[in-house]
Amino acid sequence: MNQAAGDGTDRYHRSMTPTGGEGRVALVTGASRGIGAGIARHLLDRGVRVAGAYRSGRDSVVELAARHPGQVLPVHLDLADPDTLSAGVDEVHRHWGRLDSLVLNAAVWDGGRLTRMDPDAWWRVVETNLRGTATIVRAAVPHLIAGENPSIVIVGSVVGEIGFPGDTAYASAKAAAVGFARSLAKELASKKVRVNVLAPGFVDTDMTAAVPAGSRNAIVEATLLGRFGTVDEISRAAVFLAEDATFCTGTVLTADGGWSL
Numbered sequence: 356m357n358q359a360a361g362d363g364t365d366r367y368h369r370s371m372t373p374t375g376g377e378g379r380v381a382l383v384t385g386a387s388r389g390i391g392a393g394i395a396r397h398l399l400d401r402g403v404r405v406a407g408a409y410r411s412g413r414d415s416v417v418e419l420a421a422r423h424p425g426q427v428l429p430v431h432l433d434l435a436d437p438d439t440l441s442a443g444v445d446e447v448h449r450h451w452g453r454l455d456s457l458v459l460n461a462a463v464w465d466g467g468r469l470t471r472m473d474p475d476a477w478w479r480v481v482e483t484n485l486r487g488t489a490t491i492v493r494a495a496v497p498h499l500i501a502g503e504n505p506s507i508v509i510v511g512s513v514v515g516e517i518g519f520p521g522d523t524a525y526a527s528a529k530a531a532a533v534g535f536a537r538s539l540a541k542e543l544a545s546k547k548v549r550v551n552v553l554a555p556g557f558v559d560t561d562m563t564a565a566v567p568a569g570s571r572n573a574i575v576e577a578t579l580l581g582r583f584g585t586v587d588e589i590s591r592a593a594v595f596l597a598e599d600a601t602f603c604t605g606t607v608l609t610a611d612g613g614w615s616l
């Protein structure tokens with residue numbers, strides 16, 4: 356068998372080199388604000404076309420599309436509404452005819468000590484995040500398999516590894532994402548689809564805006580680099596996993612300024 360005979364050799368070698376963004380298509384969930392919006396901007400800077408998924412923040416993705424004509428497709432995906440998930444993935448593929456990279460960044464958060472948290476609310480966090488991830492991935496895999504340097508990046512959290520009080524539900528979902536990603540990496544290796552997790556520490560976004568000053572100071576003090584991370588720093592790490600990390604699969608990249616050490 357050789358390349359000309361169509362044995363996949365060419366595709367095999369191409370999977371070892373970053374492809375450059377031109378022509379590529381990425382779907383980024385939670386692209387309306389915070390880390391997801393940063394990832395979308397960094398991918399666009401690399402020339403990657405971005406399907407920017409929003410739940411309620413349509414306007415900001417539409418604005419991004421206006422700034423990058425022909426490069427951004429706003430897509431509605433609600434993790435809590437499974438019907439929107441596969442429909443959204445199919446819409447991206449119908450529009451651009453390909454999907455090379457999937458960045459699962461959106462997540463729902465709700466917290467409280469286990470013994471004080473309403474059990475239904477607790478399960479909603481675990482189920483919405485985990486079911487949402489699995490549903491989007493299931494819909495995307497057939498398209499990714501045909502992509503160039505195909506990759507899946509799941510935005511997890513160091514909280515899934517080391518825990519945090521008041522976060523048993525969120526941390527359970529984030530820990531599950533690691534087992535999910537590692538198993539999926541094994542399932543998709545033969546198709547050259549890389550699957551990795553990015554585990555940020557504390558980052559300045561809407562999600563952490565309500566952290567009380569006392570807790571914030573304690574976190575900053577416990578972080579080796581002495582501060583919260585920025586959206587740009589986390590976005591660059593996500594783009595590294597999605598685009599450049601051609602020998603990484605099943606890995607967890609921690610980006611927490613040393614907080615979890």
Ligand SMILES: NC(=O)c1ccc[n+]([C@@H]2O[C@H](COP(=O)([O-])OP(=O)(O)OC[C@H]3O[C@@H](n4cnc5c(N)ncnc54)[C@H](OP(=O)(O)O)[C@@H]3O)[C@@H](O)[C@H]2O)c1
Nearest residue numbers: 385387389390410411412433434461462512557558560562
């Ligand atoms: N910030 C941190 O310190 C930190 C630390 C570790 C991990 N993370 C992880 O990083 C990721 C992004 O967090 P962030 O801080 O950027 O959050 P954020 O600023 O609160 O933004 C959340 C994003 O997720 C989307 N979203 C929320 N619920 C959704 C749902 N049910 N369906 C679909 N989309 C939904 C929102 O969409 P709309 O605006 O359109 O509603 C928004 O784009 C999350 O996975 C989070 O767990 C964050």
